[in-house]
Amino acid sequence: MERRKILVLGTLIAIAAIVCVSAAAFYCASETPQALMVYSGAGMLKPMDEIGTLFEQKYGVTVNYNYGGSNTLLSQIELIQQGDVYMPGAAMYIEKAKEKGFVDYEQRVAYHIPVIAVPEGNPANITSLNDLTKPGVKVVLGDAKAAACGKVANKILEKNGIFDAVDANVIARTATVNELVVSTCMGTADASIIWNASLVRTEKETDIIEIPKEQNIIKVIPIGTLTFSENKDMATKFVDFVASDEGKEVFEKHGFTTYPNPKYE
Secondary structure, X not given: OHHHHHHHHHHHHHHHHHHHHXXXXXXXXXXOOOOEEEEEEHHHHHHHHHHHHHHHHHHOOOEEEEEEOHXXXXXXXXXXXXXXXXXXXXXXXXXXXXXXXXXXXXXXXXXXOEEEEEEOOOOOOOOOHHHHHOOOXXXXXXXXXXXXXXXXHHHHHHHOOOHHHHHXXXXXXXXXXXXXXXXXXXXXXXXXEEEHHHHOOOOOOEEEEEOOOOOOOOEEEXXXXXXXOOOXXXXXXXXXXXXXXXXXXXXXXXXXXXXXXXXXX
């Protein structure tokens, strides 16, 4: 009996110690800036990596990124409901996130401007959207179920009444815009529809054909805090930092047109 009392007492002391340690750890965690988890569209990788470094230097907070297609990221957010910030490649995705109750604060940062990208020298002699319908032209587009660039490309083709004709020439659909860049640079495709900023520093491998404004669909790039963030104050600071003049300068450096711009409003 005495032995049992000692064992029970020892167990209770151990449990109490664990609870105290856990509480202390939680208290320290709440007092210490935590790492931020940011879900970002793959097309913003270069400016966001640089902004993350600047933010870390300014606030001493580690910024971890999960890059991918905008819709793929939204599915991940819905599944695990963890993280701090969501930055998709188009406002439609953050609107979906808000409808689901996942985003509670938003800023707008820049624009995604679709262009036609072709391998250097333009071997298929592509000059317009209509040229993508020609027999034998190999087209690579983003996957509309995964990436903003794919969904927007489909809408552009539908807007101009050429979706079916171009779809017949599509040889592959990629999960991210960065894969589109690789396909174009390698000459796997004769043409793709891609964000103009994604082609910065590929001038030796690609040529760009601009899409007339009346045929095009320009997208705003938003950023927002996630409702289940455990570090909401710092997440809000990060969102505001990305949308600040300092953050927008980084986007401009990487070929983006920043928001707002009367030309695209």
